[in-house]
Amino acid sequence: MEFIEKGPGFKSGLKDLPRHINSQTISSGLVSTIFGCTGPALVVMSAAQTVGFTIEETVTWIFSIYFFGGLLGMIMALYYKMPISGAFTIAGATLLGSALAGYTFQEAVGAFLISGIIVLVIGMTGLMGKIMKWLPVEIVMAMVGGCMLKFGINIATYTSKDFAVCGVTVLAFLLVPRVIKKFPGVLAALIVGVIAAAATGEFSGTTGAMTYVAPSLVMPAFNAKLILSCSIPLALLIVGAENAQAMGVLKAQGYNVPANAMTVVSGIGGIVSAFFGSHSAHIAGPMTAICASEDSGPKEGRYVASFINGLTFAAFGLVASYAVGFINLIPVGLTYVLAGLAMINVLIQSFRDAFVSGKFRTGSFFALVVGASGISVFSIGAAFWALIVGVVVSLICDQKDFKAHEQEAHQA
Template structure:
């Protein structure tokens, strides 16, 4: 069985030799005193002291790309859903402002304290669940359900149960879930190419040129620059909107509907925690030891604040954490935390000027955003699949987890990461039970001897 933050293991040893640096130089890659309820990290003083070195073109580029991804398509999910539910413009702006401002603050808190690329945001599957539920319940009743979900997630963190849960999940199954869930972003690049061949071709060209000839700069930065240039040259900006308008956020008091609290609140808590576990897996795949309990606690606590402002629950964003934690964000893992500070700055600014910002992001073509997200995932996917199938254990469970994650299935309002983990675990328990008795860090010969 695995342990994401227990005693030193093979994974921690890998962190110690990354890029030829010592364990002391990589102390920020780990979590200190992980047996504490709230794991201790290097602290903001250490992060601020090394920020000048860590804030480079790679970390800035990854932070911008992840923020562009988070502020475009996902924002439109909220806008479209709020419009379909008949919310007022003030309620819509309050929703968007809450999730982006609080998400950005989470990035600052976690990035500075733990010196890890932990990106605060909100769950896209949770937003989809909320949008569909608004057909049956009022916004006030949904806010009551948000608060119930927030308390459930907070209890999961404060009791330490989440640490036991994550520690028990076999690493190959967790990595396969990450690969299955995230691979669709890479696959979508093909569809984006068909939809906007010139723009995406320019982005791909920028990615290849920088990856091949300017390796100090991540390829995704070249994709962003070349892609935007192609959009401007071809006139691909959507200027069909009605211009910029300022809308004052409108707060809504919660109402307590038992059916909404049970039918939406409980599934929403599961969706949020599935997103958090996905993000933890992304960090583990990149060689970090994420603060499992702290991630859950801050998600629950921040969700309480977001709910009172009219937004749905906060979480750690899997895709954006993948972008900010990947090699595209910097050759050294210890420097990648700076990318979440860039992301957090853009998120907070986006949230504060939500009514104007939403109009702005709708001018960017969706195909370019899709291409950028897919290219940014390539390194993470390679790492995830190596972790899923490099050993002889849990292979069938990992394969099933990958398939379910790839299918992107949603059942009872709960998204794919949860079902991928559950399906992979059930298959391994039924057909690969002996693998649970073998040490995960052992070689194949040692496992056979065991």
């Protein structure tokens, strides 16, 4: 496939790997792992809990997003010798808390599979530019912000109900990183919250409940309504937000970005991982940003940070059952607060991307409020309707922005 960009190759990546393993690449790789394995994992578990998935279904979901996402990052980092990290869409996971309500896990897997196929088709046909022409990133991110807003609201809701546990958790999130520089706020909140829950006797079980549960292969079932409300928004988030963010970060750092390959492997990763319950396994924006930063050392060796991130992600996926078992001991309110804290940066980023350009403002606003409403029409969730309403309103009210967007696409 000629349109897939060539890289230095695995042999070169493996040969130079030992030379670039140092405190900087190890530190960045582990920081990105800590970020990805704390708050984002809680978001997925919260979504699974919300829609009533069993522990076995939740375990295989957690396994697949981390194992295959990590494997994807290791492969891309080694082949291209660039800090390209793999993971899953955190924003997409938040959408599933409402989109999957009332559907079976098998139907969810069917929707995830279709999402992966859509991403693969976009990558293999070069449809990315055409899709973004008609569906601007501002409207996509406004939809994301609206659908995720409830996670932020949960911080206030559950803190007011249980300040002894949730209140000190929020304080730890705010204060610890100011005292201990570079200490992840979500990790501080998790540690302090667990200690507070234990001290107040709010744990809902014993550590004996933490047993190994093997991930399982899941055969998909297909539901047209769920495909509309889940598959399409997920695919658009992957190509229009996650991949685009990662590509932008790499370009800003001076790398020759393999855009086609990043989109194609994101589709393949989504398809393969879907059979184990993953909603996505693709190139990840936040983890790529951490590993591509100057903190990772000289430019030519930063790919090792993504390799380390991928390796530790895959390892975390293999022990997913213990992670799920531990989280299930935590009070529900604390879980929601931790998930909300983990989503703060994603929410801020969503609102900024939706409105900072000043384009598509009216359509973005309607996408935001429809997404936040949580409505379901014809059993199709709010994420889909937020996109539809946002585009229709922008076609009416933001016509100049659409024309300018089309011209920019032609110039690009």
